[in-house]
Amino acid sequence: MNPLQRAEQAVLGAVFLDPGQLERLSPWLRPEHFHRPAHQALFASALTLRDRGHPGSTAALGAVPVSWVADTVTEAGTRTRGVTASYAHQLVGACPRPEHAVVYGRMVLEGAIHRTVAEHAVRLHQAARADTVRGNTEETLVRANALAGLLTDLARRWGASPRPVPPMTQHEPASRATAVVDADEEFLLACLTARPDQLDAVVGWLRPSDFGGPGHQQLYRALGALHHRGEPVDQLTVLWEVQRRGALTNGVLDAERVLTVCDPLAVAGAAEHFGEQVLRAALVRTAAESARQIRVLAEDAALPAGRLIGHALHVLGPLDEVRQRWHTARTGSAPDKPSPPAPGRSSPGRAEAARARSCPRRNSAPTPAAPIPAAASRTPRRSPL
Template sequence: MDPLLAGEQALLGAVLLDPRQLRRLDWLEPRDFQRPAHRALFSVLRELRDAGHPGFAADSDDGEVPLEWLTDTLALAGERTRGLDPSYLHTLVAACPRAGHAPLYGRIVLEGSIRRTVTEHAERLLAVAEAGLVAGEVEGTAHQVDVLAGVLTDLAGRWGTPPRAQKPAAVPAAAPAAEVSEEALADEQFLLALLVHQDGALQEVFDWLRPGDFADTGHGQLYRCLGALHHRGEPVDPVTALWEVRRRGLLADGTLTEERLVPVLGAHLVAGSAEWLGEQVLRTSLTRTAAESAKRVTVLAADERLAPGQLIGQALHALGPLEEVRARWRTANGLPSPGRATAQAAPDVPAARVNAALSRSTPQQRAAKAASPAASAARAGTASATRHRPSSSSPLRSTT
């Protein structure tokens, strides 16, 4: 038996048995129902209530509900969806154990709606991010991230909890790494060669590019070595870089091999813009991180052991690494750093929603509660015009 379906049927049955229960469900919306027929029914029930239907004002304490309440509901809802007949209304009524439990049935409906909504937007973010990896585009991903963060904030308000990131009690499984194109890996390799052989190149990216931005683990570790040399004020060149690699045991543990180091340390006469290439690496890192965060949120939404408040908090936590990459992306492109949507104060919650939240508490708990972009484009255009990636036959790609 599907608990969500049972909850939706019990709620609609409660309103059909006692139309006055709608007063206690103002925090619920038709879109919260999973089945289209149920959405149509709940919408019609509200419309009849708002129109002053006699059935809503009738006294149902004696169990008598005007027949017009049922027939008018069926007639109007039947115009909007298929499959509704008198027998299904009887099914809904029979599915309701107690009409007075309608707010708790509504909680089941809202919880299911929250899980579906989070999953839907996480899957949308994943699709946009994967498309961005292929197209080398980041704006669509950034927009979809803002949409997901805004949805989580809105859902937190509806559930009656603050939109606050919550670290999972257990370490979540790592999301599968997104596939990265060969061109992106070639960009990483060429950037490292520039950083090793071009004086001052590392300073152009050191403030905002991190080892984790490299899709290839070996590339990220080599960048870490170069950054350590730069941080200590030591010169960066092929000899010092190789020595730092050895000191960190990256050759001994197989993270890097001499064959992989040759294209980076053995190249010479390398020309190009480290800043522009670093932005490409960071662009790929942003979309890759977005895809991984989206997968993690999807896994959280599928975990029925998480209460909606926990789901929302842990989903916001899963977006944390992504926001950190976005902050560095804005720094690299000279863009302003807007405040995070999740850090804003929650808007005033209507009294009906507060009552819905209180319906989830025990009496004791309730008593306790009472007590600039153009400049960046110009820079990228200039850098790309001066960037020269050596071909296999070019002396710039030769290794010694």
């Protein structure tokens, strides 16, 4: 049995032995935070009986009636199968100290944070892969919003601020190879070479990092540099600019590849359209990479929950930046930034969760200092060397 399962048993055992612990747990610990369905049903049943005014819910430690455990088990049986009275007594024996219920609950919440963050990361990754095939972004944006909202809610339950924190170790991005996206990128580069004036329509929201291939990133940088300096743009000038940037010597590009991609006769169309396709692909690609990194973080059981939330929010940063530029490309205006939340007092549940992680020592009355003897108060003389 792993530590998380023992912690879930300890919480339920503490609730059976001392129902008053529910008042300290219920503001921030929910039934869905338990991993096993039987544990979810038992905790939900205990909350239901307390809300109904069950006599045992107000009993003090050592004076809890047998009906409190029996009725909780009966109520849990209506929610799931396999909950027996013998298992409830086993839970009672699994609780080391009922007064430590908040600490055990914090362990359950930490396990739930790792588990739910990993689940939402998997859903975001699946949505990004599906949108890559469909050529959409709707499902990806929905899952990204759900993951961001989950992290904010978990941070508040954990007693911390939802603040992005860079991970100590940066994960290498996964390699990718998609011919459809590369074709859109080549069409865009050809359009910009044929009509450099179209750069004005895309430079405000399209970045070199949005291109999947390193060679295409270098070509877009070269086109932008030539256009910014007001120099002529054609196949030869682009090739020369790419050479000046070292892309030909480091093997990222070769001369024949540059001339082929930047052939103005290769395609005709609006650069803004192809630019949106490139940015759309960058959005779902960034979402998939962010989801992959968050899943790796969530599967690290040694990572504290607060750090996991902060690291996950940091990993979502690049996706949020691409999403804002995607909104600008589609609507022509930047998205409205949400106003920061008004400062206020923390909820009791948030305070309890925070206290469970760090128990300060009780304040005691200061002990008066003993009077210093006159001889001791004098500065001692140095002995001669």
